[in-house]
Amino acid sequence: MNDQNDIEKPTTVDLAAAFEESGVRDILQELDETMIGLAPVKQRIRETAALLLVDRARQQMGLSSETPTLHMSFTGNPGTGKTTVALKMADLLHRLGYVRKGHLVTVTRDDLVGQYIGHTAPKTKEVLKKAMGGVLFIDEAYYLYRPENERDYGQEAIEILLQVMENNRDDLVVIMAGYADRMDRFFNANPGFRSRMAHHIEFPDYTDAELDQIAAVMLNGLGYRFDQGGEKAMAEYIRLRRAQPHFANARSVRNALDRARLRQANRLFNEAKGPLDARALSTISEPDIRMSRVFQGGLDVDRKPVAGAA
Ligand SMILES: Nc1ncnc2c1ncn2[C@@H]1O[C@H](COP(=O)(O)OP(=O)(O)O)[C@@H](O)[C@H]1O
Ligand SMILES: [Mg+2]
Structure with a gap:
């Protein structure tokens, strides 16, 4: 009998209290x-949080001793919020006590794989060391596999990752x-990863209306606002931009706002004749959006975009 078994175990659990106290709420x-x-x-994350809370309670009551597998895949197009949600997931896992530190280490193939023989193992191990106690976020994980x-x-990186995902799962969560x-093809070719993933979360593309809202929220966060013409031009921009190459959902919106x-x-520099007030300094107007190349080709609302306009 070890010490752990001598500690008195709770006989009931108040999940609502645990939800509050842990900060998960x-x-x-x-x-x-x-x-x-x-x-x-959001629904999937609520479900995952519930599962983890129950799991934790079961462990505390001695009903289970297995460390649950927490590795996950986040699939979706660029700019759909995967990295941002991963940060929140790391925080969640930390508050529930599944990882010691709760930090997120974001990497791509180049951070894990070396250029020369003998470079990959030390590179991968260095990254893993940094990520221990937190979440390792591998962006575009399928580039690790080049058949x-x-x-x-x-x-080589794949083999080390598979090993660590199995042996260190009480201290490291990997999100691909x-x-x-x-990702689906990658998992088919590397079933070891699929079998180690407990949660698969799909990130849908945003609708136009959602991107309008995201633009407003982002701009507000930057301490700016649209005037009426600016808002209308931005809505038009979003609809045009979506049809063009390399459209990246919320990231395209952020870039457009920058x-x-x-x-x-x-x-402001060119037009200003006198002092400018806070309002002038904080307003994004129609020309600020319409100068974008996305509108080039004399495009207006009821005309088709000219082919090749970028
Ligand atoms: N639903 C959302 N609401 C507000 N901002 C968002 C949303 N989704 C993404 N963003 C913002 O868009 C940018 C790109 O998101 P990111 O998480 O990097 O996407 P991904 O990792 O899927 O490429 C970030 O600045 C992020 O804050
Ligand atoms: Mg990302």
């Missing part, structure tokens, strides 16, 4: 408030992220 609420849309993702190259060093179809701020600053 706060995280879920923050997720709800700060992230637009994502209803299915067309027989001696690809990625294979990327496009759904490529460029709009740049144009606004230049406009």
Whole structure:
């Protein structure tokens, strides 16, 4: 008998109290408030949180001793919130006591795989060391696997990862992220990963209306606002941008706003004849959006975009 078994175990559990005390409620609420849309993702995270709370209670009552597998895959197109939600997931796992520190280490293939023979193992192990006690987020994880190259060093990283995901699962959670179809092929070719993943969460593309809202929230967070013309132009921008190459959901919106701020600053500089008030400094207007190349080709609402306009 070890000491653990001598400690008196609780005979009942108050899940609602555990929900409050752990801070899980706060995280879920923050997720709800700060992230637009994502209803299915939020639902899955609530379910996962419930499972983990119950699991923890079962462990405390001595009903189970297994460390649950917590590795996950986040699939979806770029800019759908995978990295942002992973940060919240790391916090959640930390508050529930599943990881010691709760930090997130984000990597891609290049951080794990070396260029020369003998470089990959130390590189991968260094990253794993940094991530221990937290969450390792591997973006576009499928690039680790390059079957067309027989001696690809990625294979070495894969083998180390598989081992650590099994042996250190009480101290490290791995989240693999990327496009759904490529991830599926990656898991088919590397079933060891699939069998180690407990949760698969799919991130849908945002609707136009959701991106409008995201634009408003982001701009507000930057301490700016749209005037009426700016808001309308942004809505139009979003609808045009979606049809163009390399569209990246909320990331495209963020990039567009960054460029709009740049144009606004230049406009103020060129136009201003006297002192500017706070309102002028904080307003994104129609020309700040419409100067974008997305509108090039004389596009207006009732005309089709000119082919090739970027
Ligand atoms: N639902 C959302 N509400 C508000 N902002 C969002 C939302 N989803 C993503 N963003 C923002 O968009 C940007 C890209 O998100 P990110 O999490 O990096 O996407 P991914 O990792 O899927 O490419 C970030 O600045 C993020 O804060
Ligand atoms: Mg990302």
